[in-house]
Amino acid sequence: MSDYRTLALVGAGGKMGMRIGANLARSDYTVHYCENAPAGRERLAAEGREASEIHDVIAACDLVILAVPDIALADVSRDLVPRMRSGATLLTLDPAAAYANVLHQRDDIQYAVAHPCHPSVFLERRTDAEYADAFGGAAATQSVAAAFDDGSEADKDALEPVVRVMYGPVDTVHWVTVTQLAYLEPTLVETVTCMLGTFMKEALDETVERTGMPRPAAEAMLYGHIQIALAVAFKSTNPFSDACMIAMDYGRDAIIKDDWKKIFDQGELDKVIARMLKIGRVNRPQAE
Ligand SMILES: NC(=O)c1ccc[n+]([C@@H]2O[C@H](COP(=O)([O-])OP(=O)(O)OC[C@H]3O[C@@H](n4cnc5c(N)ncnc54)[C@H](O)[C@@H]3O)[C@@H](O)[C@H]2O)c1
The missing domain is CATH 1.10.3640 (putative oxidoreductase fold)
Structure with a gap:
């Protein structure tokens, strides 16, 4: 995948979905926010983000971000991966499902994982906003640990800007393997x-x-x-x-x-x- 323009964020009303969605909403990417729970849809609406039906938009997406619970990833990927367009990338936020090989596989889909490191305990925080941001993704700089086992260096270079927006502010994206990320x-x-x-x-x-x-x-x-x-x-x-x-x-x-x-x-x-x-x-x- 050379360039990511159109993204789907699935589970957009959950804990990670809301954080990542707030950052993506300020970017130039076209983002479809997908959420199946009424409470999650309400959280999206409260932030002014309109919910889309994933089945309506997925074929147009270069990148599908699954911000759903890890125990749901096997079922959700079995439903969504067959609907993705050839050459698109599936991004999960935790290595467990990729490591355990429970994600639905297709040869013409790429699979990546990106997990936030959270701001370091040694980070030199300067502003009140940085001190208040324990989790990262708002004001305090953090790193990201990511894996793209079937991706080339060019594929990683293409995905990295999206990851930097999702979890920003980000200083470094550390590329490791899925197994290393699981460790x-x-x-x-x-x-x-x-x-x-x-x-x-x-x-x-x-x-x-x-x-x-x-x-x-x-x-x-x-x-x-x-x-x-x-x-x-x-x-x-x-x-x-x-x-x-x-x-x-x-x-x-x-x-x-x-x-x-x-x-x-x-x-x-x-x-x-x-x-x-x-x-x-x-x-x-x-x-x-
Ligand atoms: N919470 C954290 O601190 C944290 C940190 C790093 C990574 N992660 C990873 O992020 C991912 C999401 O975790 P979370 O804590 O945000 O979960 P969450 O339970 O807070 O949110 C998941 C959301 O997905 C929605 N959902 C479930 N099935 C769906 C479907 N089929 N279609 C659309 N929406 C659906 C739920 O309604 C919910 O709003 C997991 O892979 C987790 O490991 C979480």
């Missing part, structure tokens, strides 16, 4: 990082409950130490103190299982993705 999400950022975020919240609640101290005292101590722990671990701003390292060793022994890195075994990735998609097993040739 980023879920393994690195959901299995590990989001889990640790909720784990820290649980530790905060436990601290307050066990000691009876005022919650703001525990919050102040935790939030400052999240910042310094990340700065030291990732940016080597200064070393952890000797006593801190002893406490860290105790924590690792008490909390982390010795074999935790098995989450990077591809069989484990297959299992977690099958669980996310609510399917028996992923349809990968070597999958267990």
Whole structure:
């Protein structure tokens, strides 16, 4: 595909659809906003975006963006891919369905995935709008991790401007493979990082409950130490103190299982993705 002009955004009234749609609406692309739920259509109407019926517009689209729940992607792609025009591209927003091979396949359709990285914890934010934009896609700059396994470098170059608009402001689009993207999400950022975020919240609640101290005292101590722990671990701003390292060793022994890195075994990735998609097993040739 050399140039994308006409786009369909399916699931345009959902969480990602509303974010992406707001950015696409300010672009020069011709965008058809498609949404099947009445509540989603109301959200679109409230923002002044007119809903289209996907079956009426899909044959005219160069790019079909599926912003629908991952567990719906097999059914939605089975309905829509046969109606796409030859040479068009199907873009999903999460690697799970592409990795598990549940997207309806056609030889003359290309398949890509683009996932927002969200603004970095190390981003130098300057404005109130940037500080307020934790998710990205509004004011704070973020990167995007994307995969286009059956696309050439020229195909990636053609798709990248659309991705930059969808998730803008964007500094870098990192092109990786679908499998690498699946190791980023879920393994690195959901299995590990989001889990640790909720784990820290649980530790905060436990601290307050066990000691009876005022919650703001525990919050102040935790939030400052999240910042310094990340700065030291990732940016080597200064070393952890000797006593801190002893406490860290105790924590690792008490909390982390010795074999935790098995989450990077591809069989484990297959299992977690099958669980996310609510399917028996992923349809990968070597999958267990
Ligand atoms: N929510 C996030 O933080 C986030 C972040 C990155 C990527 N994603 C990915 O974005 C995609 C969408 O997730 P979401 O959280 O926005 O989901 P969502 O549930 O908020 O929205 C999905 C929308 O799709 C609509 N829909 C469902 N079936 C449809 C169909 N056949 N035709 C038209 N519309 C249909 C639903 O009514 C809903 O409005 C998923 O692939 C998800 O993994 C989500």
